[in-house]
Structures are given as structure tokens and as C-alpha cells.
Amino acid sequence: MSDDRIGRASLFLASGTVVSRILGFVKAAMLASAIGVTGASADAFTVANQLPNTVYVVVAGGVLSAVLVPQIVRAGLHADGGRAYINRLLTLALVVLVGITVLATLAAPLLAWLYGIRFDQSTRDLATLFAYWCLPQIFFYGLYTLLGEVLNARRSFGPFTWVPVLNNLVAITGLVIYIAVWGSDPDGLRSAGEWDPAMIAVLAGSASLGIAVQAVVLFWFWRRIGLRYRPDFRWRGVGLGDAGRMASWTFGMLLLTTFAGLVETNVVAGASGPGSASVAALSNAWLLFMLPHSVITVSIATAYFTRMSEHASIGDLDRVRADFSSATRGVGLIIVLASVVLVMCSYPFATAFVSGASFDTKLVFGNVVLAYMVGLLPFSMLFIVQRTFYSLGDTKTPFFFTLFQVVLFSGGALLLLNVLPEFIAIGIALLTSLACVAQVALAAILLRRRLGTIDGWHITSSFVRYAIGAVPAVIVGFVTLVLLGGISEDGFAMSGLFPAVLSMAVIGVVMSLAYLGTLWLIRTPELRGFAEPVLRRLRRG
Template sequence: MASATVDSGGIGRASLFLASGTIVSRILGFVKLIVLAGMIGAYGDSADAFSIANQLPNTVYVIVAGGILTAVLVPQIVRASQHADGGTAYINKLLTLALLILTITTVVAVALAPLITGFIGLNLSSDQLALAIAFAYWCLPQMFFYGLYTLLGEVLNARKSFGPFTWVPVLNNVVAIAGLVVFAIMFGADPTGSRSAGEVTPAMVAVLAGSATLGVVAQALVLFYFWRRIGLRFRPDFHFRGVGLRATGRMAGWTFGMLLLTTGAGIAETQVATLATGQASVFVLATAWLIFMLPHSVITVSVATAYFTRMSEHAALAKFDLVKTDASSAIRGTTLLIVLASAVIAVCAYPFAAVFVSPFDQIVGIGNVILAFIVGLVPFCVLFVLQRTFYALGDTRTPFFFTLFQVVLILLGVLGCTQLPVEWIAVGIAGVITVSGVLQAALAAVLLRRRLGGLDGRRMLQSLVKYLTAAILPVLLGLSLVWLLGGTQQGGFAVSGRFGAIVSMIAVGLVMASSYFGMLLLMRSAELQAFLTPLRARLRR
């Protein structure tokens, strides 16, 4: 697999390379989710129990290492690359220490699986809780391999080899899908979720959760091959003094606190969502969140990852004006496409839900959660870039405080959701996350503006207003087309099944995209022109 490199003129190429891997991975991720919903349903005991257990590795891992590595590794490795050995000693010592922490934490988490699962699933029935614990024993080892994947991948990113980190999740999804096919052959499908928790056998648990874990293992281990491709060799080094790990630890401390806050908020969300078991609950929230994250992962993460290394280089050289320029370019470039993506997903919320479930009441349930999430997509993506800019500056303290602000809002809002009718609890939780995210992004922008002495805010706001204006006509056209295709009524073509939903979404997406870009061309969007100019030059050649 080729490496994508970043220089002053290579951000666009690197971003497209990253996006291509993410697109393939996310498409397979949706295929996996569709197959999973076909195997155990989206509503019911098995779906919620597996969703809780399969989220545990991510939850616990994020507390210990996930965000710490993302926030700290790239800037610190960029700085360490200025050492005489190019940062090799730092990388080996850091990786050794991190793997020790991950090993200890994974062993403890597996040992405490009943306690952790019981705390998160407070409102589960005894049979459902027992099933969730059984799934957790198989899923929690993923935590170590997620950590290994992130460690190896972030080192590759810092060395400007971006491709492997975004392409190897394809392997994870292929392995997991194969496991689901084996599950279907051995045990049969349960698309309506009618199989009770007591009917799920240990063999079913092993195949379903074991294949999910095997995919994560493969995703992590294959990155060692790409390390060798760029000349890196991992040699355990337990001599942790003398390479700046103390400074790294101070940075990581604030991020650790921030992740404790966000994980606590996530646990509260899950606990309240389990009140709605049998309605839109944990699995539905996870499905809607995956849809929400699709454009963010493909567009924002791809662009921001490419910019992050360059911002870290500029920050290391104290070129803060260039850091400001990088942040502005990343935000304007991502929101150009994120506004369109938000509009298309909002218009197609019900057809999107129909890809996963068939009963119309379940389609409406998932669709409403998607709508509540998607309103906050643009601020969420802006926040991601702002947060990474703080990390590039070596500041993890400020993100802790604006995350604390959001978590307080989420806890208060989620507590209020307990008073909603059960069928609206998931929608309420999604709405709380959206509102708190918008306010968090606004606070982060104010704080970063103070830190950099400005943020190119007028230019970014003008671009955003232009994008939103350009989206008005596409939204009207899209809504009209969805209505004509019966996307809002039971039995309509757009919600009649997977085929009708996909065809409808493609048609609506094409109409909305063409009208959106057409409007931006008429409005002479500088960001769109910057994207089209090299494309036109290549086509001419």
C-alpha cells in the first residue's frame, strides 16, 4: 500500500487518499451493520446486549489511551523527530510504556466485566444483563488491539504515511462480516429481534462476539508490516528516562481527565437509553451515530489528519500565523462538503433507516434519532478541527475545560430525558448531544481565538453562510423528491425495503449535490474553485 505524504502543496492529495480508504471502510462498516441487524434485529434483547458489550472496549480504551494517543502522539513525535536519531528512541520507549498500560488495563477490564457491564446496563433485565456480560468477555480484549492499532497508526501518521491507518479497518470489517455469515449459516437470522436473551446460546455468543474481536486483532497486527515498509522496527525499551516522556505525561493527564468526562457522559446516555428497551434504544442510538459519523470520518477526519501533522510542524517552529491559516483552511474545506452531507442525510433520514429495518414504526424511530443527531454535524466537525489545533499547540488543558462544559450540559439534559415517553428517549438523548455540541464548539472557537490572537473568523463565517444559502434549494428539491417517492408514508417506495431506500437515496443525493455545487458556482465560492482548479488541470492533461 502506498504512503500518502504531506508537504505544503500535498494536503489535498493526502486528504483524498485518506478519504478513499475511509469511504471503503465505512461502506463495509455499513454492510456489516446491515448484516448484523439482519442477524439479531435492531430492536430487542440481543441487539441492545451486544451493542452495550461491543461498545465497552471503545469506552474503556478511550478512557485509558485512545484520545490521549491522538492528542499527544503526533505533536510529540514531530518534535522528537528533531533528535539526532530521528525520534526512534522516543517511539520505542513510548510504545513500550503504552503497551504495558494497555495490557494491564485490558486484563483488569476483562476481570471486572460483570461489574462494568452491570453498571452500564442498570436497567437491563437479568437475562439480558447475563447475555451482555457473556458478550463482554469476548469483546473486551478488543481494547488492547484498538490501542495497538492507534499507537502504530499515529506513529505512521506522524511519519507522514497516512494510508495504512485509514485502509486497514477494511480488513476488520471483512473479517467481521465473514463472522456474521458464519453465524447465519450456523444459527439462522432473527431480523425482527424476536429471539429472547435466554435463547442465545454460548456458541452464538462466541461466533458473534468472537468474530468482531478477531477483526480488531487483524486490523492492529497488520500495521507492523507497514512499519517495516517505512523502515521502523519496534524494539521494547524499558528505560523511560531522558526522552521527554514526563512532558508527554503532563499533556496526557489533561486529556485523560477529558476522556473520563466524556466517557462518564456516554455511560449516562446508555443507562438512560436502556429505559427504552423494546423501543428505540442502545442499538438504535449506535446505528444513528454511525450514520452521523460517516461524513465526519470521510471528510473531516481525512482533511484534519493531513492538516494536523502540518499544524504540529508549524507550532513546533512557533509559526502561529501559519497554524491559524491551517485551521481556517481545514474548517472552510471540510464545511464545504459537510453542509451538503448534513442536508442529504437529514432529507433521507427515513430511507436511511429503512436500509436497516423494515417495520415502519422502527423506520420512524431510527429516522427521528438520525434527524436529532444530524443537525449538529457541522458544529461537531468544526469542533474537531479546533480541538486538533489546540493539540498541535501542545495544549490539552483548554480542551479539558470546554469538554467539562459540554459534559455538564449532557448530564443535565440526559437526566431530563428520563421524563420523556419511552419512544422519544433516544431522540431526546440525540438532541441533547447536538445542543451541547453546538455550544461547546462556540466556546472552543472563542478560546482558540484568544490563544492565537484571532481565528480568521469573518472569512470562515462568510464561507459558512454561503454554503448554507446554497443548500436551501437542494433541500427543497430533496424533500419534494422524497415525498414523491413515498419516503414519509408506510408502504412508500423509498421505505419499502433496502432496494427502494438505496435507489431513492442515490436519486436524492445526485439531485441535491448537483444543485448545491451549481449554486456555489453561481455564487463564485472561492473554496469550490480551489477544489476544481487542480481537477480541471488534470482533466485537460
């Protein structure tokens, strides 16, 4: 895959992700309006709606992402182009997913208790009722990942990132119905005992229906690239043993991260209550954190991952190193800007997200967003390092640097039990960022040992330039934030949805101009590599 094709694939992936994420924010903002980002209702639904993703990720999600693309690329060398492998893998996975989904749904009370130990009984009971509706999502998450990763391996990148748009539209429709019938509760004052079966069914049922639509639609795209699914229960002889050995380490890694998530949820659940950041506030702040990561990092790294897997399959480590360096520098160029812009926009974003809430609720939520943003750059770099190991067929090493991170995070999270409730969520977000910094440092060292070199001098010099460009961006961003009243209760940026969105747009534009202008003046190669082809086309036009 040429660099030009990598660029086009990344752009197409990013465009789908942008549309999906915009709708995702609309959905999340409507959900915040409906049930708040603090309080028992928001925390109960957040725990229940996260359960299917948590269970799925533990048993299959990351395993499939780690092994599926490299294995399908290798299977493509078979005489049938890998069709037998794909049919057998999909059949096996679907059988496993059905069993897991049934067992998890039956275990809804246990799972709700496990993740809500520090909830009061009424909140835990509400989380259990939500979970019965949400846990069937496990099967459809798995189906979506399987079908989408096969499309990615066949270089059909668009559907995997565009079909979540349908998911968001279905969920938004459900929220419109909910708000129209039962009204809004932006400060999370509705108690757990006020929910009836119809309210639960509309809110949680529409969330699950969206996931189902997102998955099933991908079968249509399979047919467009010439794939036909035929159930095949002959699971021997097509290399599934290799996938299983790779998956065992990834499974262990996911157990570690799930343990860390369990610790996090139960530590922060102790702060649950009106006006206090807890499970729901962390979840919504993470949504903003994941926006630039999904749009930029995942879009670029996904296209590079396929190419790295191809180069690794023929033992060309020089090209793997070149791919890693190019992906890291390209992602870093944009993520550094995204990080500093989102830091400056934390409070206006909180206002846009929960515009009907009190000023104190906005500040609480904004502080959690701010703490998460410290870790955005290292988190994105970690994703690229991890995918490089996966392209090499190495899932063992990521297990060990994940173990390192989990020990750091879990130990720190338990210490936060001793702080005041209003500081727990902020502490968890900041701890997540700092643990990620340590994890990516260790992961980079281990990758360098594996590859011999990772083009460290080239990468470091690029990031020094990015840091130089960030300094004037931060200065003009902070001045603009203050002028727009982004840190005062009666300021323009904090006065409502439209002023907050307009303020974020202004801050983003002035910071981008300062950052990109500085990088252009100091002749940053990565920026010029992006910009010069565009400028040439404009001149020709």
C-alpha cells in the first residue's frame, strides 16, 4: 500500500469517524439532558451500558483486533484467498459469542453488583434492570468487529467507520422519544426508585437496537467485495491454532485492563450523588478524550496496521520501522494540537454538554475533562506501539507493559479512597493519564529492543518542533478563553449551548493558526508533507 493510498484510506476513515463522533456527541448530550452526568440514574445506566462492552472486550474484542488482521493477511496467501479461513473463524466466533451473551445476560444481577459494590441498593437494582436490556449488545459488538476487521484486512476501510452513524441515529431517536414522554433531568435529581419498566425499555432498548443495526448492515458490504458467509464448523487445519496462541496473551492483557476498570468503577462510585462527578461523568469525559484519538490516531494507524502486517509477514522489518515512524510523527502532529485545544476548551465543552445544568455541575465535569487531556498524546502513541507489536505477531510483550500500567493505576486508585468524594473522579482521570505516560515509555523501550531501532532521533526532533508550535498556541488560546469568559460563571462562553460552541470554535481556530503557523515558519517536514500537495492542487486550480 503506497503512502498516497495510506493517506486516502486514513482520510476516508477519519471522515466517517468525524460524522459518527459528531452524532455520538449529540447522543451523549441528549442523554446528559435526559438523565444528567451526575446522580443515581446516570451512574446506574452508565454502568449497565458499559457492561456489554466490558464483557465483550474481555472475552473477544481485543483478541480479535490483535490477531484477526494479521491472520487474514497471511490467509490471503492461500489458494482460495482466505475464504475458508474467514468462514471457519466467523462460525467459531459466532458460536462463542452466542454462548457468552446468554451467560452474561443471565448473570446481570451479579455483574451489576460487581461493578456497583459501593452503590446503594436502589441504584444497584436499577443498574441490574438496565443491564438485562443492554447485555445482548455483546453479540452484536462481536459481529460488528468480526465483519469490520475482515473488511479492513481486505482494504475496504470505509464501512467499519461509517456504519456507527446508523447506531447513533437509532439511539438518538430513542432519546427523543424518552425526553418527549418523560422529560429532562440535566442535574440528575431523579432517584432510582422513580423509574418504571417503560422508561427503562425505551432508554436501554434503543441503545441496544442501535448496536444491532450497526452490526447487521456490514453483511451488505461483505457482499459488495465478493465475500459470502457460509457456516463452516470444520475448525482444524486453517491455522486457527496460531491465532489461539496469539489470543491467549491478549486475553490475559484484557483481564488486566478489566480488573483496572473494576477498581476504577468501584472507587469512583463512592462519589455517586447529585452534583458530584462519578461513573457517568468519567464516561462522558472519556467520550471527548476519545474523539481526537478515534478520528486521528485510529484512522491513520488502522491503515498503517494493514501495511505493517503485510511487511511483517514477509520479514521486512526495515519497512515496519519506517511505517511505525511515519505513523507516529503523522499522528503526533495533529494530536499535540488537539490536546492543547481541548485543555483550553474543557469548561466551554462542559457547558455545551450539560448546558441546562448548574455552574457547579459544569465545573465538576470540566475538571474531569481537563485531567484526562493530560494523557491524550501518550495514549495515542501507545496505540501505535501496540499495533506495531500486533503486526509482528507479538501479543506477549503488550501483556507485560499492560501489567505494569495496571499495577500503577490500581495502586493509585485504591489510595484515592482516602480523599474527599468531590476529588475522586478528577484523581482517577489524572491517574489514568500519568499511568499511560509511564506505560508508553516502557512500551517504546521494548519495541526498540524488538526492532533494533525505532527511528528515535527522527521522531524526537519532530516532537520538539510540535512542542515549540504548542507554546504560542497555548498563550493565544488562554487569552481568548479569558476574553470570552470561559472561567467565570457569568461569562459568555459559560452562558449556554450556542455561546459555548461558538467559543470553542473561536479558541480552536486561533490556536490552530498559531500552532500551524509556527510549525510552517520553522519548516516542519511533516506539516509541509501534508500541506504542499494540497497547495499545489490549489495553485493548479
